[in-house]
Amino acid sequence: MEIARAAAGLFAARGLKATRAEDIAQAAGIAPRTFYRYFASKEEAVAPLYAAGAQRWAEAVREAPPELTPPEALEHAVRQTLTPGVGISSASWEWVRTLIRLASASPALGKVWAEVCHASEGALGEVLRERAARTATTGLDNVAEPTGSDGSAGSAGPDKSAGSAGSTGPAGFADSTHLAEPTPRQRFVAAVAGAAVRVAVESWSTTDSPPHGPGGPAELALRNLEAVRGMEWREPE
Numbered sequence: 001m002e003i004a005r006a007a008a009g010l011f012a013a014r015g016l017k018a019t020r021a022e023d024i025a026q027a028a029g030i031a032p033r034t035f036y037r038y039f040a041s042k043e044e045a046v047a048p049l050y051a052a053g054a055q056r057w058a059e060a061v062r063e064a065p066p067e068l069t070p071p072e073a074l075e076h077a078v079r080q081t082l083t084p085g086v087g088i089s090s091a092s093w094e095w096v097r098t099l100i101r102l103a104s105a106s107p108a109l110g111k112v113w114a115e116v117c118h119a120s121e122g123a124l125g126e127v128l129r130e131r132a133a134r135t136a137t138t139g140l141d142n143v144a145e146p147t148g149s150d151g152s153a154g155s156a157g158p159d160k161s162a163g164s165a166g167s168t169g170p171a172g173f174a175d176s177t178h179l180a181e182p183t184p185r186q187r188f189v190a191a192v193a194g195a196a197v198r199v200a201v202e203s204w205s206t207t208d209s210p211p212h213g214p215g216g217p218a219e220l221a222l223r224n225l226e227a228v229r230g231m232e233w234r235e236p237e
Contacts, residue, residue: 001052003028003038007045012098016106021045043108046099050113053088053096054120056081057197062127066134071229073131074193075222082197082218084211093211100205117198125182125190132186185232192231196224 006027010019021042025035039045060077068076081087088096103113182190200221209215 001048003030003035004046004048007042008049008095008099011046011102012095016043016102016109041108043106043112046109047112047116049099050116051119053081054116054123056087058120058123058127060087061124062130064131066131070128070131070189071225075225078197078218078221078225082201082216082221084216084218090211093217096201097205097211100202104202104205117194121187121190121194124194125187128186128190129182189231192228193225196228197221200224 003024007024010023010027019042021035022032024042024045025032057077060080061073064073064076084090084093103109201217204215204217204220207215211217213219
């Protein structure tokens with residue numbers, strides 16, 4: 001990570017074009033040969049920083065309270081990772097802004113950013129699979145229909161709310177606990193959620209808005225996620 005921080009600092013201070021791999025190696029206190037042992041290019045040197053942010057996002061979804069629905073868990077994770085002072089400091093967000101701007105201007109760095117975002121979708125899909133598996137194991141229905149005023153399970157009948165025999169899990173949804181890979185639905189949700197956050201951060205980086213408040217990445221991401229709240233989050237039976 002020290003190499004990544006050195007690269008980011010030089011990119012921010014000098015610009016991408018004016019920074020050589022040898023400069024990064026010197027700033028990190030290593031030999032150029034050592035640098036190339038870890039990275040094939042100077043652009044790849046900041047990949048660990050991009051990946052660290054994506055990993056915090058996925059971990060925040062994993063650690064969200066189990067009773068939260070998928071949309072609620074994603075929104076919880078956004079607040080935990082994109083709010084300045086909660087996830088990272090305001091000063092660090094300025095580094096993020098610079099690195100995202102550089103990625104939009106450099107095809108080579110943009111490729112690194114895109115690869116990290118794609119890997120993040122895969123990690124988030126796995127987290128959603130794990131949460132679904134825990135829900136099925138504990139019998140906690142966090143994707144059930146909204147309850148009515150009398151506490152009933154809305155349009156879900158008693159058979160579905162109690163679960164049923166066969167291939168369906170709690171609340172009558174397809175049971176994915178035996179699957180080692182995320183389901184197509186979980187992959188889709190991960191892609192949509194990942195795009196919501198990515199577009200929010202990229203959009204914020206094009207402005208001079210502070211990282212907090214209505215124009216900050218957290219609020220932009222929450223608005224993006226709100227727009228997809230009406231999508232079908234359930235697994236088909």
